[in-house]
Amino acid sequence: xxxxxxxxxxxxxRTSDSHxxxxxxxxxxxxxxxxxxxxxxxxxxxxxYYTDEELLFGRWLLKADVVGTPLxxxxxxxxxxxxxxxxxEEHAVLARSTPTPVLYLQGLLAVVAxxxxxxxxxxxxxxxxxxxxxxxxxxxHWLFLTQHCLVFQAIHLNLSLLASAAELESxxxxxxxxxxxxxxxxxxxxxxxxxxxxxxxxxxxLCATLAQRSPPYDLSKKMIALHVPALPLAFMDIGFAKSHxxxxxxxxxxxxxxxxxxxxxxxxxxxxxxxxATGEWPYVFLEDLGGSLPKWAAFIAAQTxxxxxxxxxxxxxxxxxxx
Numbered sequence: 001x002x003x004x005x006x007x008x009x010x011x012x013x014r015t016s017d018s019h020x021x022x023x024x025x026x027x028x029x030x031x032x033x034x035x036x037x038x039x040x041x042x043x044x045x046x047x048x049y050y051t052d053e054e055l056l057f058g059r060w061l062l063k064a065d066v067v068g069t070p071l072x073x074x075x076x077x078x079x080x081x082x083x084x085x086x087x088x089e090e091h092a093v094l095a096r097s098t099p100t101p102v103l104y105l106q107g108l109l110a111v112v113a114x115x116x117x118x119x120x121x122x123x124x125x126x127x128x129x130x131x132x133x134x135x136x137x138x139x140x141h142w143l144f145l146t147q148h149c150l151v152f153q154a155i156h157l158n159l160s161l162l163a164s165a166a167e168l169e170s171x172x173x174x175x176x177x178x179x180x181x182x183x184x185x186x187x188x189x190x191x192x193x194x195x196x197x198x199x200x201x202x203x204x205x206l207c208a209t210l211a212q213r214s215p216p217y218d219l220s221k222k223m224i225a226l227h228v229p230a231l232p233l234a235f236m237d238i239g240f241a242k243s244h245x246x247x248x249x250x251x252x253x254x255x256x257x258x259x260x261x262x263x264x265x266x267x268x269x270x271x272x273x274x275x276x277a278t279g280e281w282p283y284v285f286l287e288d289l290g291g292s293l294p295k296w297a298a299f300i301a302a303q304t305x306x307x308x309x310x311x312x313x314x315x316x317x318x319x320x321x322x323x
Contacts, residue, residue: 046124049213057133058125064140065121065147072151076159079181079259080174086255087177098164098243106161106241109233113154116229120150124217135280143274143282145267149189149230156182157237176250179242179318180311181259183234187310190231193223234310239317247318253311260307264300 047055098106120141126133141147156178163172197203198220210217238247275281289295 045215046213046217050125050127054125054128054133057137061125061136061140062121064142068140068142069151072148073155076152076155076178077174080178083177083181083252083255083259084174086252086258087250097167102241103161103164105236106157106164109236109241110154110157110161112229113150113157113233116226117150117154119222120147120226123222132280132282134278135274135282138274138277139270143271145185146189146193146226148267149185150226152182153186153230153233157233160237160241172246173250176242176247177252177255179238179247180251180253180256180314181263183238183314184256184260184307184311185263186230186234187314188307190227191310192306193227197223234314235317238314239320240323242318244318244320244322251315251318253315256311256315257308260311261300261304264304264307268296268300 050058123141126136136143156175159171160175162168163175204220207218207220210219271282271286275286281287289299
């Protein structure tokens with residue numbers, strides 16, 4: 001969660017500085033939050049709170065979003081091809097005619113997913129005072145799991161609509177197969193945000209600070225809008241927009257388990273590589289893991305289990321009778 005990472009890291013830096021710096025440094029550090037709400041230049045709207053370098057970085061972040069999106073389309077197909085290998089050879093081919101009301105529902109879900117992902121690309125850039133600014137220097141928003149989830153849901157729901165509308169059997173089987181994993185990722189992002197971020201005191205402090213700008217920036221509302229839709233989209237996709245009879249032959253609970261583990265390992269590797277390049281973790285609690293292999297192993301195991309539990313819940317939904 002990109003804004004929480006910045007807020008929590010900022011709070012950690014302020015606490016650390018209060019122990020290590022002299023009184024003048026402490027006074028400057030205690031004013032860090034206040035400096036975020038003071039105009040820096042004469043400019044209209046929100047731009048007056050940013051330096052030219054920060055505005056340029058904001059434009060680079062948007063370009064990174066544009067470049068990364070088609071790469072994730074290819075990544076989606078790669079993951080789908082891996083899951084297809086876990087399906088039994090005696091896979092049954094069923095009729096693939098989708099009722100018109102379901103097509104309308106799939107269209108609605110696809111539009112919502114695209115709107116949420118587009119909204120995520122319109123976030124204001126971080127100020128340089130916030131540690132997350134440096135962490136995003138190499139791969140931008142793609143450092144954050146929320147971004148992965150939002151783009152995967154947009155890709156998944158649009159391809160699901162295309163497969164149903166055009167009756168593309170191979171594509172429909174691929175999107176069915178990834179439904180559990182993409183849905184579990186969506187549930188994970190929504191629940192983790194409200195469990196770890198929304199009520200965090202440092203995050204609330206940052207929200208209050210940005211709300212005092214002119215015009216005010218409602219970070220809390222934006223974060224809710226970004227994180228809430230992922231969970232209902234996951235349940236609507238599997239519960240109502242997919243044929244449960246077809247899902248029974250197109251999904252693999254064992255394959256999804258391996259994919260959850262593999263993706264957590266991939267994401268940890270991505271964060272570690274980015275940390276090596278920038279010197280910062282996207283989430284401040286990762287600093288506590290240090291170089292301890294047992295701690296990292298426990299972290300990977302815990303995240304995999306949480307992700308897989310959501311997959312099991314969605315698998316249960318897929319076993320309900322078609323509505």
